[in-house]
Amino acid sequence: MSQRTERRGIHVDQSDLLCKKGCGYYGNAAWQGLCSKCWREEYQRVRQKQIQDDWALAEKLQREEEAAYASSHGVQTQSHSQSAAPHSGQATLGTFSKFEEKKTNEKTRKVTTVKKFFSPSSRTPPKKENQEGKTTSPSVSRHASFETDQVSRDFVDFLKNLQKPGREIHKQCRAFIINMSSKKDLGADELSECVQDFYQSMSDRLMSHFKGSSESVEQVMDQVEKYIMTRLYKSVFCPETTDDERKDLVTQNRIRALHWVTIQMLCVSMDEEIPEVCENVVKAITDIIEMDSKRVPRDKLGCITRCSKNIFSAIRITKKEPASADDFLPALIYIVLKANPPRLQSNIQYITRFCNPSRLMTGEDGYYFTNLCCAAAFIEKLDAQSLNLSPEEFERYMSGHASPRFSSSESNWLHPGSKPGVTATNPVLAQLSDNLELLSSLSSRQESLMEAAKNLQADLLSWPESVQQEVHDILEKYPLEILSCKVSAIDANNMDNDNLPPPLTPQVFTG
Amino acid sequence: MAAGGTGGNSGKTYSFKVVLLGEGCVGKTSLVLRYCENKFNDKHITTLQASFLTKKLNITGKRVNLAIWDTAGQERFHALGPIYYRDSNGAILVYDVTDEDSFQKVKNWVKELRKMLGNEICLCIVGNKIDLDKDRHVSVEEAESYAESVGAKHYHTSAKLNKGIEELFLDLCKRMMEMAQAEERLKGNGASQSASSRRGVQIVDDEPQATPAGGCCSSG
Ligand SMILES: Nc1nc2c(ncn2[C@@H]2O[C@H](COP(=O)(O)OP(=O)(O)O)[C@@H](O)[C@H]2O)c(=O)[nH]1
Ligand SMILES: [Mg+2]
Ligand SMILES: [Zn+2]
Numbered sequence: 097m098s099q100r101t102e103r104r105g106i107h108v109d110q111s112d113l114l115c116k117k118g119c120g121y122y123g124n125a126a127w128q129g130l131c132s133k134c135w136r137e138e139y140q141r142v143r144q145k146q147i148q149d150d151w152a153l154a155e156k157l158q159r160e161e162e163a164a165y166a167s168s169h170g171v172q173t174q175s176h177s178q179s180a181a182p183h184s185g186q187a188t189l190g191t192f193s194k195f196e197e198k199k200t201n202e203k204t205r206k207v208t209t210v211k212k213f214f215s216p217s218s219r220t221p222p223k224k225e226n227q228e229g230k231t232t233s234p235s236v237s238r239h240a241s242f243e244t245d246q247v248s249r250d251f252v253d254f255l256k257n258l259q260k261p262g263r264e265i266h267k268q269c270r271a272f273i274i275n276m277s278s279k280k281d282l283g284a285d286e287l288s289e290c291v292q293d294f295y296q297s298m299s300d301r302l303m304s305h306f307k308g309s310s311e312s313v314e315q316v317m318d319q320v321e322k323y324i325m326t327r328l329y330k331s332v333f334c335p336e337t338t339d340d341e342r343k344d345l346v347t348q349n350r351i352r353a354l355h356w357v358t359i360q361m362l363c364v365s366m367d368e369e370i371p372e373v374c375e376n377v378v379k380a381i382t383d384i385i386e387m388d389s390k391r392v393p394r395d396k397l398g399c400i401t402r403c404s405k406n407i408f409s410a411i412r413i414t415k416k417e418p419a420s421a422d423d424f425l426p427a428l429i430y431i432v433l434k435a436n437p438p439r440l441q442s443n444i445q446y447i448t449r450f451c452n453p454s455r456l457m458t459g460e461d462g463y464y465f466t467n468l469c470c471a472a473a474f475i476e477k478l479d480a481q482s483l484n485l486s487p488e489e490f491e492r493y494m495s496g497h498a499s500p501r502f503s504s505s506e507s508n509w510l511h512p513g514s515k516p517g518v519t520a521t522n523p524v525l526a527q528l529s530d531n532l533e534l535l536s537s538l539s540s541r542q543e544s545l546m547e548a549a550k551n552l553q554a555d556l557l558s559w560p561e562s563v564q565q566e567v568h569d570i571l572e573k574y575p576l577e578i579l580s581c582k583v584s585a586i587d588a589n590n591m592d593n594d595n596l597p598p599p600l601t602p603q604v605f606t607g
Numbered sequence: 608m609a610a611g612g613t614g615g616n617s618g619k620t621y622s623f624k625v626v627l628l629g630e631g632c633v634g635k636t637s638l639v640l641r642y643c644e645n646k647f648n649d650k651h652i653t654t655l656q657a658s659f660l661t662k663k664l665n666i667t668g669k670r671v672n673l674a675i676w677d678t679a680g681q682e683r684f685h686a687l688g689p690i691y692y693r694d695s696n697g698a699i700l701v702y703d704v705t706d707e708d709s710f711q712k713v714k715n716w717v718k719e720l721r722k723m724l725g726n727e728i729c730l731c732i733v734g735n736k737i738d739l740d741k742d743r744h745v746s747v748e749e750a751e752s753y754a755e756s757v758g759a760k761h762y763h764t765s766a767k768l769n770k771g772i773e774e775l776f777l778d779l780c781k782r783m784m785e786m787a788q789a790e791e792r793l794k795g796n797g798a799s800q801s802a803s804s805r806r807g808v809q810i811v812d813d814e815p816q817a818t819p820a821g822g823c824c825s826s827g
Contacts, residue, residue, distance in 0.1 A: 310620050363681075408656040416650065420636040421658040421677035425684060457694050458622045458674045463659040466676075470687040482683045 153256065158248070243391070244326055251323040258316070261305055268298065269320060273327050280331055284338045288449035291328070295321070295452055314454065321452045322392045329391040332450065334442035343441040350475060351436040356493045356500055361483040362426045365419075366410045369523050373410045380406035381435040384468075388438040393451035396443060397461040404464040407431060421467075429471045444469055620670040623783045626692045628716045629701035630709040631680035634735040637766035638701065639675050642776055647767055664780055671780050688716070689723055696783045697729040699775070700759075704734045705742040710750065717757050729782045730759035731775060738765040 115123040115131035127135035251269075255262030272294050279290065299317055306312040334340045359366065368374045383403035390396045407427045411419035419427075432440070447465060448456075456462040474482065480490035492498040627635040636657050637647060643660040646652050654660075657677065664671040678684075678691045692698060700716050702709040713732055720728060732754045734745060747763075754761035760778065764771035 308619060405655065412655055418640075418652050418654045418657040420656075421679045422631060422636070422681060424656065424658045425679040425687075426681075454622070458624045458672070460659055460661070460674075463674070463676055466690060470679075470684070470690050473687055473690060474684065477686065 153252075158252075247323060247326040251319055254319050265298070265302075265316065265320065269324055273324055276328055277331075282337075284332070284335050284340075284445070284449060287332050287335070291324070291332075291450050292453065294324070299454075317452050317454070318394060321394060321450075325392050325450055328450075333391075333446050334439065338445070340439075340442040340445050344439045347440050347472065347476065348436060348438075351433055353494060354433055354475070354478065357430075357433055357478075357483065358500055359430055361485070361500075362430050364426045364430045365415050365423045366407075366427055366430070367414045370413060373413050374523070376406045376410035376413070377431070377434075380404075380410070380431045384431060384435045384437045387443055393447045394455065394461075396447055397451065397455065397465055400464045400468055401461050403431065404428065404467070425467055425470060425474075428467050429474055432468070432471045432475065440472060444472060620672060621784055621787060622672045622674070623696040623780065624674050624676060624694060625697040625699060625779065625783075626676045626678055626695045627699050627701060628678055628688065628692070628713075629680060630703075630706075630712045633680075633701045633703040633706065633709045634764075634766050635680065635699075635701050636677055638699075638733070638735060638764060638772060639677060641766045641769055642772050643675070645769070647769070662776070664777070666777070666780055666784065669784065671784070673776070673780060688719065692720065692724070692728075695724075695728055696786070697731065697779050699731045699733055699779070701733045701735050702745065703736050704745050704763075705736060705739050707744045710734075710745045714753070717759065721757065726758065727786075729779060729786060730757070731779050732759050732761045733764055733775060734761070735764050735766060737763045737770065738768050 113122055115121050115134050116129040117131070117134040119131060119134055121131035121133065123129040123131050124135075128138075130138060252266065255266050258265070276287075276290060279287065282290070295317065298320055299313055302313040302316050303310070334344070359368065366373055366377060368377060380403045383399050383406060387396045387399035387403075390399060404424070407424060408419045411423045411427060415423065437443070456465060480487045483490065485493075489498075493500060627639060629635050639660055640649075640652065640654075640657050641647050643662055644652060644654060659677065660675050662673045662675070664673060676691060676695075678688070698716075698720055700713045702713045717730065717732070720730065732750065734747075734750055737743075751761045760782075762771055762775045762778075764775060766772065
């Protein structure tokens with residue numbers, strides 16, 4: 097064969113060219129002398145081993161955590177686990193395998209490890225979730241525990257890259273969470289103090305480990321915050337020891353009472369008649385509302401930052417220049433008034449108490465957060481003067497006796513000469529009056545419908561009567577004479593009778 | 608509270624927060640846009656916003672991350688000042704040299720800042736718009752002697768002509784670094800670290816804080 101001669105020509109022993117596994121196929125230097133099939137197998141084996149090693153480590157870390165948790169929570173956990181463990185365990189497993197289905201290929205071995213990792217007997221956190229979440233519905237607590245699991249997994253994944261220090265960090269965090277679980281009765285400030293002390297000591301250690309590279313430290317600290325705050329969230333967000341909840345209600349009612357405040361009163365430089373601006377305003381409102389659904393302080397900050405950036409876009413489009421603080425703060429106040437974000441005070445307190453301080457002090461997120469605090473404070477203290485209104489006007493709007501929409505003193509944003517309130521230049525007001533018109537036309541249509549229904553009812557009621565009358569009249573006209581109709585006279589009115597042959601008569605034959 | 612410095616001894620990076628305070632229209636936004644973007648009254652400025660800007664500096668081999676916080680200058684927001692300036696390492700108090708009133712406002716800010724933050728903050732008093740010197744209504748001598756009397760430094764700037772702005776920020780950064788180093792030394796000497804130094808937004812602590820004598824603000 098020509099191939100063979102060629103090889104001989106360059107003095108290569110044929111055995112060198114065959115697959116090192118001895119399967120008989122040719123190998124390839126790029127595949128470390130293996131054939132494609134053997135190479136694939138080998139590669140998979142190495143990869144799988146690595147994946148398995150990773151998970152063995154994760155499992156080990158997790159077991160240690162549970163052991164530590166159980167020893168600190170001994171009796172309570174055990175007695176509780178009898179009732180709760182099977183259910184919560186199944187729930188976790190169920191949710192998890194569903195999640196796992198989504199992932200593709202090469203996972204068969206991993207899945208078994210992972211399932212073991214999350215099997216009922218080796219899980220503690222879901223039980224903890226159950227204990228705390230007595231009042232939450234099963235689906236909520238299942239979701240929460242799934243989220244917690246996911247975060248723990250991500251954390252372990254992240255720390256694996258750091259090798260030995262990663263282990264140490266995990267240990268510290270675990271110990272801290274366990275320690276915190278015994279401090280549930282502490283006041284909010286003490287809890288905050290504990291968490292902040294932990295951040296401080298952790299970042300000091302990291303700083304010396306990374307030799308002063310603050311980026312690396314920040315990266316790890318973000319993960320640490322995510323891990324511990326996801327776990328502590330339920331017990332430290334709006335805790336019963338504070339009056340956060342009462343303040344939330346006060347703020348919520350306050351914002352409701354201020355529903356009449358217009359964009360003009362706040363001197364906001366956003367023109368909502370521009371569709372793009374309007375879109376940004378809606379997005380900003382959505383972002384700030386979303387904040388309440390996040391658990392990690394940094395994620396909450398992320399919502400505030402997104403909200404702020406949408407406001408900046410809106411201002412930029414309106415003013416055609418970058419937004420300064422003079423533009424931004426009034427706009428943010430306006431957005432907060434429009435959104436009435438759920439549990440605003442609790443969220444502000446939570447971020448203040450539990451966020452990694454370096455973010456809040458100098459970072460961009462911190463700036464937007466500070467402005468949100470300012471907006472909340474402004475709304476709380478807002479009075480006639482803050483809106484350039486007379487105290488009487490303010491009182492009338494607050495009490496609902498007047499609305500700026502119909503007030504002549506505010507005619508600068510109403511078309512002069514036209515009926516007040518019908519052709520408002522403000523798009524929101526315009527939409528409002530459109531809606532009102534629609535509503536009133538609806539109500540008149542409803543009225544005529546009701547009228548028609550009543551007529552129909554009356555008609556229906558009189559109908560049987562009239563039918564009866566009719567029947568009666570007819571009966572009167574053509575009285576029924578049952579007697580005159582004789583059954584025996586079947587052929588009584590047969591006109592052709594005479595033409596018929598006479599009836600056959602019996603003939604008598606003799607003989 | 609001024610210890611914005613982080614890091615080991617070698618590759619240290621300082622992070623400082625500086626607030627801009629002053630009446631509306633004195634030129635706060637113009638100053639910071641000139642400093643960070645080198646633009647003035649420019650309709651083609653690409654930044655989305657001019658309320659939070661950062662600048663990285665390298666001063667005598669030390670890295671400095673400067674975060675400049677613009678504040679809403681309208682009178683109705685005055686009461687919100689403390690929320691903005693808590694945890695600041697420095698404050699830039701701007702007035703318009705052609706506007707006597709705006710200088711009076713600066714004096715009010717100084718009083719308030721000293722009351723709330725003591726000597727833990729580096730103060731800069733800035734007379735802006737010196738290109739309009741012919742309309743000057745605040746005398747140079749008066750402004751400078753006032754600044755000295757309250758332990759602040761005085762600068763003259765023009766955002767329009769880009770005058771005095773680099774010097775202002777560079778000088779301020781150096782002073783904030785000195786202050787941070789002094790606090791570190793204090794820490795190193797075994798003085799207990801004040802709880803507020805690491806605390807993000809926990810507000811004022813009432814205990815009078817021992818500040819290093821000869822701090823940056825009093826040393827020329
Ligand atoms: N002539 C002059 N005008 C200035 C200077 N700095 C700012 N301005 C103008 O003063 C007005 C207010 O400036 P702005 O930066 O918005 O002030 P802020 O309200 O304090 O932020 C604008 O019209 C600027 O163009 C300056 O140095 N010289
Ligand atoms: Mg401004
Ligand atoms: Zn092979």
